[in-house]
Amino acid sequence: MDTGKRPRHRPVDLAKREAILDAARHEFFTHGFASASIETIASVSDVSKVTIYNRFKTKEALFAAVVDRECTMMSAVFIAPDATSTDFRAHLIAFGETVVDFLTQPHVMRFERRIGAEAEQRPEVGELFLDAGPRRLRRELTRLLEDAVAKGAIRHCDCALAAGHLYGLICGFDMFFARFSESGADKHQLQKQVPDAVDRFLAAYGV
Amino acid sequence: MDTGKRPRHRPVDLAKREAILDAARHEFFTHGFASASIETIASVSDVSKVTIYNRFKTKEALFAAVVDRECTMMSAVFIAPDATSTDFRAHLIAFGETVVDFLTQPHVMRFERRIGAEAEQRPEVGELFLDAGPRRLRRELTRLLEDAVAKGAIRHCDCALAAGHLYGLICGFDMFFARFSESGADKHQLQKQVPDAVDRFLAAYGV
DNA sequence: GAGATAATGAACGTGATCGTATAATTGAAC
């Protein structure tokens, strides 16, 4: 409901908010919450420190806002579309590639690495991430497999467990390694391995 | 070569070194390098701050010593014994259980979480960890599978890739989830799933 | 141009922690 009130003063510069969050994301997820410097964020986002404090009450609140935005973005990716064609293999490969494509982005890897560490001191942040990412992915993948069982594309099985197996086959050692290597994940390499992972999955679970 | 010199003064208390490293491990891997407090480490290990500085020149050096000790412990675990019996399945399960048993220890999980984050600013730490842990595990697992191929226990395949698949099947979603949850990994649950993971692996790769 | 709010820049108080210096104490070997 628009009250019709039109302020007769200088409006808030909305672009600055995104600039602050972008800079904060990089700073927080590169140096960690404690080591992140508000002044660096201000400098990078080309905004005064006071402006940051005006919009985000504390450093904690700024961090929370960054995590929130990132989680929202992630939620949108982990939604498996319903299978339209009868080619279940192609459908799995497509979804696998979408997920790999998202997870291998440098800023997503930084996010994941850092949340794991920060969750040690802020369990609620870990929970937020789990709900937006891993748990959602598992739910969607499980649904996909239950659908496949119903359609006879794979054998009857514990679909939640099978979802984990499929995820594990796709990631293999690569995502594990990438978490600790400077170069990050090799997106091209992982993409190439998705069909093979799906084939192994179908060999283990297929009719 | 023992020079035979016997100092006639108070010797270094060797137990203190371990106490310091234990306290430092907890402090570093719970709060992160930057937020870790030397005074807290001193207090917990019941040692004076000066003693810490006498033995470890800087905070960095102390951190390096902790990482070093942890990596050495890890290296020892990731060595697959040669198959003695002809029961390849049992051999895989045994090794899988050993690995799971090690990886699910709370202090190992803290270690892993934190190294991932710290490697962002200290790539050499990530490399050290990779060599002691993941790469070693992959090498051993690959060797095991190559041996199995030679003995006809599984079909011919890219054994390094297969090693990743086996690892992925064993971990499934659980290790992924555990990195972000306060409760950590459910060792019992993971142990129970190892045989199933191995069976799925054999279904995909077996003769 | 007037009014009003957003944003800036610079300075400050506060608290934490690294790393050092110093004097005093401990304790094993002789």
Added chain:
DNA sequence: GTTCAATTATACGATCACGTTCATTATCTC
């Protein structure tokens, strides 16, 4: 008991970053 390094308690300087204050400037509506 003497010797002498290991160890301790305490204090200190330096640095750094959060969060605040305040005067000034920019920018929008009327």
